[in-house]
Amino acid sequence: MYSKEHQTYLKNIKRTNYLVLFFQLFIILFFIILWQFAADHELINTFISSSPKMVVKTLVSLHQANNLYQHIGITIWETFLSFSLGTLLGVIIATILWYKPFLSRVCDPYLTILNSLPKVALGPIIIIWAGAGMKSIIFMALLISVIITIINVYQGFMDTDPGKIRLLKSMKATKSQIYFHLILPNSFGTIISALKINVSMSLIGVIMGEFLVSKSGIGYLIMYGSQVFNLNLVITGVFILCIVAALMYYSVLYLEKFLLKNKK
Amino acid sequence: MKPILSIDHLKKIYHTKRGEILAVDDFSYDLQKEQFVSIVGPSGCGKSTILSILCNLDQKSDGEISYDKNIRIGYMLQQDSLFEWLTILDNCLLGLKIEHGLNEESKQYVISLLEKYGLKEFIHSYPSNLSGGMRQRVALVRTLATKPDILLLDEPFSALDYQSRLAVSDDVFRIIKNEKKSAIMVTHDISEAISCSDTVIVLSSRPCKIKSIYPIELTDKKTPIENRKCKEFAKYYDKIWKDLDFHV
Numbered sequence: 068m069y070s071k072e073h074q075t076y077l078k079n080i081k082r083t084n085y086l087v088l089f090f091q092l093f094i095i096l097f098f099i100i101l102w103q104f105a106a107d108h109e110l111i112n113t114f115i116s117s118s119p120k121m122v123v124k125t126l127v128s129l130h131q132a133n134n135l136y137q138h139i140g141i142t143i144w145e146t147f148l149s150f151s152l153g154t155l156l157g158v159i160i161a162t163i164l165w166y167k168p169f170l171s172r173v174c175d176p177y178l179t180i181l182n183s184l185p186k187v188a189l190g191p192i193i194i195i196w197a198g199a200g201m202k203s204i205i206f207m208a209l210l211i212s213v214i215i216t217i218i219n220v221y222q223g224f225m226d227t228d229p230g231k232i233r234l235l236k237s238m239k240a241t242k243s244q245i246y247f248h249l250i251l252p253n254s255f256g257t258i259i260s261a262l263k264i265n266v267s268m269s270l271i272g273v274i275m276g277e278f279l280v281s282k283s284g285i286g287y288l289i290m291y292g293s294q295v296f297n298l299n300l301v302i303t304g305v306f307i308l309c310i311v312a313a314l315m316y317y318s319v320l321y322l323e324k325f326l327l328k329n330k331k
Numbered sequence: 332m333k334p335i336l337s338i339d340h341l342k343k344i345y346h347t348k349r350g351e352i353l354a355v356d357d358f359s360y361d362l363q364k365e366q367f368v369s370i371v372g373p374s375g376c377g378k379s380t381i382l383s384i385l386c387n388l389d390q391k392s393d394g395e396i397s398y399d400k401n402i403r404i405g406y407m408l409q410q411d412s413l414f415e416w417l418t419i420l421d422n423c424l425l426g427l428k429i430e431h432g433l434n435e436e437s438k439q440y441v442i443s444l445l446e447k448y449g450l451k452e453f454i455h456s457y458p459s460n461l462s463g464g465m466r467q468r469v470a471l472v473r474t475l476a477t478k479p480d481i482l483l484l485d486e487p488f489s490a491l492d493y494q495s496r497l498a499v500s501d502d503v504f505r506i507i508k509n510e511k512k513s514a515i516m517v518t519h520d521i522s523e524a525i526s527c528s529d530t531v532i533v534l535s536s537r538p539c540k541i542k543s544i545y546p547i548e549l550t551d552k553k554t555p556i557e558n559r560k561c562k563e564f565a566k567y568y569d570k571i572w573k574d575l576d577f578h579v
């Protein structure tokens with residue numbers, strides 16, 4: 068049993084946690100109610116700003132039209148593909164750069180430029196080359212996630228304690244042994260945080276791609292909605308996107324926890 | 332007796348963009364089997380350079396280093412450099428894994444070392460659970476795992492606080508004597524050098540040359556902590572201090 072002071076201390080922590088949760092829920096509910104109220108009393112023009120009720124209606128009709136889940140599924144699948152490919156390719160390329168310092172020096176300015184270039188600018192070229200389909204979308208998202216992964220993971224590799232490298236060298240370790248015994252496990256944390264960045268980057272890339280390609284997916288729903296001036300559809304699309312983004316981010320967070328636990 | 336390691340007119344020049352740095356000018360010494368030698372000298376004079384060359388981390392510029400080809404050299408640095416994601420045992424097995432020498436027998440040997448030197452209950456713990464002194468002992472066991480004949484210790488205790496430093500230097504000394512190893516230790520602590528070694532080599536400032544060599548003869552020679560009480564201790568301390576002070 069804890070002392071009285073400690074019990075109050077624990078109680079206070081719990082109370083703060085509840086309070087935080089309360090305000091988090093309060094803000095979203097307040098916002099929805101205010102929005103509906105403004106719509107009901109014609110304080111806002113629902114034609115351009117929609118309303119919670121209309122969003123729900125749109126959701127229901129999308130659900131009945133039966134292709135809602137197809138759009139969501141496609142976006143998730145594209146994000147998943149570019150996320151995994153981006154991470155894998157990024158780590159592999161970072162590894163090659165680590166193995167070949169000369170190559171890394173040669174590539175350095177190109178990586179910097181590619182990283183600061185808004186990849187959406189390449190969209191039209193990508194579509195012409197890869198066709199107006201899923202390939203282009205994934206390529207676009209891949210481009211966004213892979214460059215940032217290369218840069219972050221390579222940095223992680225290079226930040227390895229030189230003392231540890233010296234130690235392995237004094238044991239006459241080969242370069243691959245240094246990589247597998249030290250560099251890779253040492254950069255585990257960096258790779259995990261690259262995953263978190265990547266999931267958002269991939270989603271950004273996929274939505275951008277869907278805007279451009281305009282065939283299916285949540286990005287397409289939003290684009291289509293804006294083209295036919297159906298703001299209900301646009302806002303519903305954004306709403307779905309929020310949920311999908313949150314779900315994916317928390318899945319990666321969960322994956323991180325799982326991996327970290329298995330490691331120790 | 333034939334020396335286990337013989338260094339003859341060793342010279343090292345570092346080439347950098349800004350120019351050449353003559354780090355070691357002329358260093359010669361014959362290390363005998365089971366001898367414990369300390370090297371002291373002003374900081375930056377080239378002590379670490381000598382050790383790095385001896386264990387092939389750096390190339391010498393001139394001179395001769397000769398030892399029997401069966402002789403193995405182990406290197407221990409100031410930082411324990413334990414891998415945080417490996418258990419104490421796995422850390423100690425690292426050298427064996429690298430040289431593909433890990434088998435049941437060598438593993439048992441490492442476990443026996445850990446047990447012998449008071450780390451038994453930590454075999455499956457991670458380094459973060461150990462104190463600085465214990466980590467340094469683990470680092471020594473890791474070095475011993477591949478059964479080196481000569482140990483090179485580069486300021487092995489300077490990351491520790493004074494109390495653990497005394498205790499750990501006692502431990503390490505005992506372990507090295509126990510395992511009948513020869514050792515070259517670099518230190519900037521004069522007392523540590525006198526109390527641990529059979530011979531102290533004093534280097535001049537960079538580019539280093541040998542300034543003087545003191546065979547340490549103490550009546551009642553025991554462990555490093557005990558040795559500090561010997562009557563000759565102060566005499567050696569004084570001499571070495573003067574040698575070093577002259578150049579600082």
Ligand SMILES: Nc1ncnc2c1ncn2[C@@H]1O[C@H](COP(=O)(O)OP(=O)(O)O)[C@@H](O)[C@H]1O
Pocket residue numbers: 345346347352354372373374375376377378379380381537
């Ligand atoms: N890799 C290196 N490249 C260039 N100069 C170096 C290198 N390593 C050491 N030096 C220089 O050589 C000299 C001796 O260094 P070091 O052996 O580390 O000294 P100590 O261990 O005695 O303090 C120093 O002046 C240092 O700057």
Ligand SMILES: [Mg+2]
Pocket residue numbers: 378379380
């Ligand atoms: Mg040094």
